Amino acid sequence: MKKGSGSAVSRLLSPSSLSHGAQQLESLRLFLSRAQRRRAALSADAFPPFLAACRSFPSLASQTHALALKYAADLHPATATALLDLYGRRGLLRDALRVFDEMPLRDPIAWNALLSCFLRQGLAADALSTFRRMTEDGVAFTGATLSAALKACASLRAVRLGKQIHARAIREGDDSLITSTSLIDFYSACGLIQNAFDVFAGVDCDKDAAIHNSLISACVKNRRFEEAFSILGSATPNAVALTCAFSVCSRSSNPHYGKQAHCAAIRHGFDSDTTLCNAIVDMYAKCGELSSARLAFERIHRKNVVSWTSIIEAYGSHGHGVEAWNLFKKMEEEESSNGLSPNAVTFLSVLSACGHSGLVDEGRESFFAMRNKYGIDPGPEHCSSFIDLLGRAGRIEEAWHLYGELSRRSSKKLTSAVCVAMLNACRANMDLARGEQVAEHLLELGDSNPASYILLSNFYAAAGKWERAESLRRAMRNRQLKKEVGNSQFV
DNA sequence: TTAGGGTTAG
Numbered sequence: 001m002k003k004g005s006g007s008a009v010s011r012l013l014s015p016s017s018l019s020h021g022a023q024q025l026e027s028l029r030l031f032l033s034r035a036q037r038r039r040a041a042l043s044a045d046a047f048p049p050f051l052a053a054c055r056s057f058p059s060l061a062s063q064t065h066a067l068a069l070k071y072a073a074d075l076h077p078a079t080a081t082a083l084l085d086l087y088g089r090r091g092l093l094r095d096a097l098r099v100f101d102e103m104p105l106r107d108p109i110a111w112n113a114l115l116s117c118f119l120r121q122g123l124a125a126d127a128l129s130t131f132r133r134m135t136e137d138g139v140a141f142t143g144a145t146l147s148a149a150l151k152a153c154a155s156l157r158a159v160r161l162g163k164q165i166h167a168r169a170i171r172e173g174d175d176s177l178i179t180s181t182s183l184i185d186f187y188s189a190c191g192l193i194q195n196a197f198d199v200f201a202g203v204d205c206d207k208d209a210a211i212h213n214s215l216i217s218a219c220v221k222n223r224r225f226e227e228a229f230s231i232l233g234s235a236t237p238n239a240v241a242l243t244c245a246f247s248v249c250s251r252s253s254n255p256h257y258g259k260q261a262h263c264a265a266i267r268h269g270f271d272s273d274t275t276l277c278n279a280i281v282d283m284y285a286k287c288g289e290l291s292s293a294r295l296a297f298e299r300i301h302r303k304n305v306v307s308w309t310s311i312i313e314a315y316g317s318h319g320h321g322v323e324a325w326n327l328f329k330k331m332e333e334e335e336s337s338n339g340l341s342p343n344a345v346t347f348l349s350v351l352s353a354c355g356h357s358g359l360v361d362e363g364r365e366s367f368f369a370m371r372n373k374y375g376i377d378p379g380p381e382h383c384s385s386f387i388d389l390l391g392r393a394g395r396i397e398e399a400w401h402l403y404g405e406l407s408r409r410s411s412k413k414l415t416s417a418v419c420v421a422m423l424n425a426c427r428a429n430m431d432l433a434r435g436e437q438v439a440e441h442l443l444e445l446g447d448s449n450p451a452s453y454i455l456l457s458n459f460y461a462a463a464g465k466w467e468r469a470e471s472l473r474r475a476m477r478n479r480q481l482k483k484e485v486g487n488s489q490f491v
Numbered sequence: 492t493t494a495g496g497g498t499t500a501g
Contacts, residue, residue: 048492081493112494144495151496181496213497243498250499278499309500348501381501 028053035067047075048082055089077103081110088117108140115148124155143174147182154189162186166199175203181214188218209238216244225252239270246279255287262296271299278306285314305343308335313349321357324350328366344376351382355389363389380406380413384421391425399425400434407441416447423459432463450476 031050054064064086075083080103087096096117103110111134118127131149134141146165153162166186169179180203187195196218205211212235219228228248235241242265249258262280270276277300284293297303297311308331315324328350331342342350347370354363367386370376378386383406390399403422406413419442426435439456453476460469 051493076492078492083493085494107493109494114494116494142495147496148494176496178496183496185496208496210497215497217497238497240498247499273498275499280499282500304499306500311500313500343500345501352501 032064032067047079051079051082051086054086075099075103077105077107077110081107081113084110084117085113088113088120091121093117093121093123106139108142108145111139112142112144112148115145115152119148119151119155122155124152127152128156128158128161143176143178146174146179150179150182150186154186157190159190159192162190177203177205177208177211180205181211184211184214184218188214188221191222193218193222193224209236209241213238213240213244216241217247220244220248220251223251225254229257237264237268239265239273239276242268242270243273243276243279246276246283250279250283250286253287255283255289258283258287272301274300274302274304274307278304278310281307281310281314285310285317288318290314290318290320303335303340305340305346308340308342309346309349312346312353316349316353316356319356321353321359321362324353324357325359325362341374344370344379344382347376347378347382348385351385351389355385355392358393360389360393360395380415380418383413384415384417387418387421387425391421391428394429396425396429396431396434400431403438414441414445416442416445416449416452419445419447420452420455423455427455427459427462435459435463 028050035047035050051064080099084096084099087093087099096114100106100110100114111130115127115130118124118130127148131145131152134145146169149165150162152158153165166183169175169183180199183199184196187193187199196215200211200215203211212231216228216231216235219225219231225248228244232241232245232248242261245261246258249255249261258280265271265276265280277296280296281293281300284290284296293311293314297307300307308327312324312327312331315321315327328342328346331340331346335341347366350366351363354360354366363386367378367382370378370382383402387399387402390396390402399422403418406418419438423435423438423442426432426438439459442452442456453472457469457472457476460466460472
């Protein structure tokens with residue numbers, strides 16, 4: 001492959017060629033087979049665009065992987081960074097780290113790519129320790145570095161460090177839109193909405209959509225719905241802003257503005273945007289308009305896992321477990337050929353739908369399919385949902401068996417939510433002996449949720465252990481734990 | 492030549 005072949009690969013990615021997916025894939029295959037024969041093809045100008053193109057064609061990944069690992073140590077920084085980024089996007093953290101570790105020269109962009117890699121995996125603490133390493137090693141920061149570090153701080157609610165980064169940005173005169181947008185996100189995630197407004201006020205952002213949207217999102221997250229509407233009204237409509245609008249309506253259960261926003265989305269031609277359409281489905285569902293939600297779902301051209309999960313959740317939460325289950329089966333049938341499969345959130349919605357409609361066999365089938373069919377390890381939230389389902393259906397033995405496995409195998413999964421589900425199951429089935437064991441576990445976990453105390457206290461009262469019940473109530477008063485208004489699911 | 496700000500499901 002000659003020098004300059006990178007631009008040829010870049011042309012493959014031009015918008016005009018995107019409609020010719022098959023042709024593009026064929027060209028990429030050709031590039032790859034040549035590269036396998038001649039190492040020269042891994043030159044810096046050719047390989048990065050090829051790797052970027054691979055994001056759209058996972059079928060090329062395994063060959064690329066073998067090829068890249070073979071030459072990883074000799075890669076040009078740009079090529080290595082593109083490779084690291086590709087691994088990161090595919091969730092292959094180990095491979096990404098290997099590429100990074102073997103890089104003889106790391107520029108700030110390579111470090112930034114590593115930060116993004118951790119953040120994509122939800123490893124905010126690793127991102128922050130990498131950020132500290134950059135500081136110690138004297139690596140130059142870019143806007144993307146600060147932005148990534150702020151994202152990590154937001155996710156860990158690391159207020160102090162985030163504020164230090166803000167101070168550093170001010171010291172260095174960094175008032176870029178990227179840094180400011182990340183600052184708004186960081187402050188909003190930490191509940192410091194006024195700081196978010198202050199950052200926004202200090203930026204000249206007349207024409208920038210992202211920073212407006214960031215502030216709208218900040219208002220939504222902090223339940224400042226009126227202000228969110230007001231900023232929405234003053235900004236130019238774009239797909240992300242409208243998606244935020246639907247989110248405001250969902251969270252405030254106010255479909256009035258949502259219908260207008262829906263019309264605006266159609267008028268502006270945003271109705272082919274899957275993310276936006278998913279928000280529409282959710283908005284109608286949360287506002288109780290299930291048939292509109294279904295209609296909006298059916299009209300989505302390219303459904304993704306969120307589209308399916310939203311509609312399954314919609315039916316489940318409205319007590320239509322059978323339809324939720326049918327949709328889940330339909331998803332499996334129709335979408336597996338498109339490489340689309342349910343994820344952990346989908347299974348939570350399915351389990352909850354089954355639990356609320358007494359679909360025990362279906363719930364069990366989905367719980368075991370998670371690991372056996374899809375390779376997803378059920379988390380504590382899935383286990384507690386399944387235990388809850390079994391308890392409601394009177395299957396206390398099966399629930400107890402699963403609970404026992406969780407407490408023996410991995411104590412990490414024995415969360416207070418799991419204990420609460422098991423305790424509810426014991427109470428509903430009048431199994432006081434087992435309930436007492438679970439109650440002990442719950443106390444050992446040191447849970448500070450007042451609802452758990454009330455549940456425990458009621459449990460002891462039901463068992464005729466009045467002294468125990470009273471002492472728990474006392475402990476609750478002493479610790480000044482108060483039951484939240486409206487939080488009566490356990491009592 | 493590689494990274495990088497705002498949006499959707501629990």
